[in-house]
Every structure is written in structure tokens, then in C-alpha cells.
Amino acid sequence: MKPTPHFSRTRKLVTGGFVSLSSLALASPALAHHPFGGSTPTNAIQGxxxxxxxxxIGLDxxxxVVVIGLLAAAMGQGLMMPITFTLAALAGTGLHLMGLNLPLPEMMISASVLLFGIFLALKQQPATPIVVALAAIAGLFHGYAYGEAIVGANMGPLFAYLLGFATIQMVIGIVAYTLAQRLSPQSEGGALNLRFAGFAFAGLGFAFLSGIFFA
Incomplete structure (x- = not known):
């Protein structure tokens, strides 16, 4: 079947974005994840x-966050996944601040991008409870990494930091979900576009993992 102009445009956009992000991931695997040059926030605004x-600024x-919003639309489950992920990320930050360790956080974060990209690329996704549970596990590791930037901060900057990253994650997730909904994910053409995006995100996750193993 000959691709429609809409599909061709979507494919070009996804491919271009994937190539750009992959280049950044491979060329700069140690890209700083810490705003303010790694300094601990000292007030609520900085937090x-x-x-x-x-x-x-952390591409992984x-x-x-983008792929989980797209996947939520593809599975037709509303915003349950982005909300679950955000709440779990808050818990993961709490684990870090309590001094509890999670193994191989950067590797698990990169693997989560790969895994959820694969889920999005599948014609039939796994059962919703499984995907939501995995989103929660991923959230713990992402949140654990977020916690590194706020260790040692006072309560004011700390709570402002938590509010900031929870807010931006939900905004990005909702935007991705809304854009995916506009593609009509239940239609054949819309589902194909999202599956193609899934392959791109899976490749991006593989690029992140490669950056860790071969840095």
C-alpha cells in the first residue's frame, strides 16, 4: 500500500528527531543531568x-516521558501511565534522599526507553496492568536519578524541586498523549504512525545503552 502524504510527513519528522537525538546520545553520553551546573538549589525558585x-536536559x-505519553494514547488507557510514572518518580527521589540504593540506575533508565519503545512498536501491546507496573518500576529509577540533584538541599528547595519535576513530566506526558490522540491511534494509519515512532524510540534507547557500555 502506498504511504499517504500524512504518513510520509510523520515518518520524516520521527526519523529526523530520532537521528538528532541519537547523535546527541552517542556523542555526549555524559550530558549533564543537573541544572545550575550541578550546584544544589539554595532557594525555592532555584529548586x-x-x-x-x-x-x-536529560535526554533519556x-x-x-514522551514515549509513555504516546503509549498511553495507543493503549487507550487515558493518563493512568503518566500519572503512575510521575508518582513513582517522586517515590524514587525519596529513596535516594533516604540513602537507599537502586542498582544500575542509568542502565535501567536507558533500558526503560528501549522497552517502552518496543511496546509502542508492537501491534498488540501487553496487558495494561503489566505495562503500568513496569512504568512504576521505571519511575522509581528515573526518580532516583532525579534525587541526585537535590541531595543536601533544605526543605523549601526540596519540595519546590519535587513540584517542578512532577509538573514538567505531567505536562510533557499530556502533550505527547494529546498529539498521539490527534493521530487517531485506533485507526490503521494512526496506529501505524505510532508504531513507527515506537521503533524510533526503541532505537534511541539502544543508543543510550550503547553510550553507557562503550563510553
């Missing part, structure tokens, strides 16, 4: 801005 920035975090 909030740092929270807003962390999920965005950003990719996961």
Missing part, C-alpha cells in the same frame, strides 16, 4: 527551576 529542567528522561 522549582531545577525540577523543571532535569527531565528536559525526556524520551521516556
Amino acid at each position: 522549582f527551576l531545577s525540577g523543571l529542567g532535569h527531565p528536559v 528522561h525526556l524520551a521516556f
Whole structure:
């Protein structure tokens, strides 16, 4: 079947974005995940801005938040996955601040992008409870990584940081979900576009993992 102009445009956009992000992931695997140059926020404004920035300047975090919004639309389950992920990320930050360790956080974060990209690429996704549970596990690791930027901060900057990263994650997830909904994910053409995006995100996750193993 000959691709429609709409599908061709979507494919070009996804491919272009994937190539750009993959290049950044491979060329700069140690890209700073910490706003303000790694300094611990000292006031509520810095804490909030740092929270807003962390999920965005960390390409692995950003990719996961986007793909989970797309997957939520593809599975027709509303915003349950982005909300679950965000709450779990808050819990993961709490684990870090309590001094509890999670194994191989950067590897698990990269693997989560790969896994959820694969889920999005599948014609038939796994059962919703399984995917939501995995989103919660991923959230713990992403949140654990977020916690590194706020260790040692006072309560004011700390709560502002948590509010900042929870807010930006939900905004990005909702935007991705809304854009995916506009593709009519239940239609053949819309589902195909989202599956193609899933392959791109899976490749991006593989690029992140490669950056860890071969850094």
C-alpha cells in the first residue's frame, strides 16, 4: 500500500528527531543531568527551576516521558501511565534522599526507553496492568536519578524541586498523549504512525545503552 502524504510527513519528522537525538546520545553520553551546573538549589525558585529542567536536559528522561505519553494514547488507557510514572518518580527521589540504593540506575533508565519503545512498536501491546507496573518500576529509577540533584538541599528547595519535576513530566506526558490522540491511534494509519515512532524510540534507547557500555 502506498504511504499517504500524512504518513510520509510523520515518518520524516520521527526519523529526523530520532537521528538528532541519537547523535546527541552517542556523542555526549555524559550530558549533564543537573541544572545550575550541578550546584544544589539554595532557594525555592532555584529548586522549582531545577525540577523543571532535569527531565528536559536529560535526554533519556525526556524520551521516556514522551514515549509513555504516546503509549498511553495507543493503549487507550487515558493518563493512568503518566500519572503512575510521575508518582513513582517522586517515590524514587525519596529513596535516594533516604540513602537507599537502586542498582544500575542509568542502565535501567536507558533500558526503560528501549522497552517502552518496543511496546509502542508492537501491534498488540501487553496487558495494561503489566505495562503500568513496569512504568512504576521505571519511575522509581528515573526518580532516583532525579534525587541526585537535590541531595543536601533544605526543605523549601526540596519540595519546590519535587513540584517542578512532577509538573514538567505531567505536562510533557499530556502533550505527547494529546498529539498521539490527534493521530487517531485506533485507526490503521494512526496506529501505524505510532508504531513507527515506537521503533524510533526503541532505537534511541539502544543508543543510550550503547553510550553507557562503550563510553
